[in-house]
Each structure stands twice: as structure tokens, then as C-alpha cells.
Amino acid sequence: MPQLDKVTFFSQYFWLLIFFLTFYFFVLKIVLPTVVTIFKLRKKKLEAMASEVEQLKKEQSSILSNYDSVLIDSFSSSREIFNSTVSKSNKWIDESARSLNKTSLLDVNKKYLNAINDINKEYLAFNKIKSLI
Structure with a gap:
């Protein structure tokens, strides 16, 4: 090898x-x-x-x-804006309702109050008659 x-x-x-x-x-x-x-x-x-x-x-x-x-x-400002908008809208609704009640709906309100007064008179009269019987 x-x-x-x-x-x-x-x-x-x-x-x-x-x-x-x-x-x-x-x-x-x-x-x-x-x-x-x-x-x-x-x-x-x-x-x-x-x-x-x-x-x-x-x-x-x-x-x-x-x-x-x-x-x-932004959340706090949007909350403030939302709250102010809600309060303004509530004030507007209240003022509008007062204004309508004082002007356009005055006659209707008087009729409604008279109707309630008549119903109460009838109720009181019925109770008096009932108590007498």
C-alpha cells in the first residue's frame, strides 16, 4: 500500500x-x-x-x-354643546307653550277648565245625592 x-x-x-x-x-x-x-x-x-x-x-x-x-x-365639549342645546330647546318649548296658551289656545283652555268644573260639580252633586240616599 x-x-x-x-x-x-x-x-x-x-x-x-x-x-x-x-x-x-x-x-x-x-x-x-x-x-x-x-x-x-x-x-x-x-x-x-x-x-x-x-x-x-x-x-x-x-x-x-x-x-x-x-x-x-372633544367628549366634554360635545357634552356641553348637547346640554346647552337641550336646555335651549326646553326653554323654547316652554315659551312656545306659554305663548300658545296665552294667545291661540286661550278659548280652548277656558272651555276645558269649564268642562272640568262642570264635571266636578256633577261629581259633587252625585256624591251628595248618594250620601242622602
């Missing part, structure tokens, strides 16, 4: 050493600096992204707090 030939051991060791040293210096001088550079760039990029994420979270919280305050202000 040629692998066990003692004459070729030295040449096999020599080429193994040459190949190994060449591979070692190739990895040491070319591959490792490239990998280290890539890792450094990746680390810087991740740190920059983390700081941007923090900044965006702060901005988001400020936007949400502003949104909440605007929403609360």
Missing part, C-alpha cells in the same frame, strides 16, 4: 503542512476579518434599530396621550 510507504511520508507531511498553513493564513487574514467586520456591522445596525425602536415607542406614547387628551376634550 502506498500510504504506508516510508519513503513518501516526508512528502506527505510536507504537503500537509503547506496546505494547512496556507489554509490557516487564508482563514486568518481573509475570512476572519470579513466575518468580524460583518458581525460588527450587524451589531451597530441592531443597536441603531433598538434606539430607533425606543424613540418610536416614546413617540407612540406621546401620540397616544395627545390622542386621549383630544378625545376627552
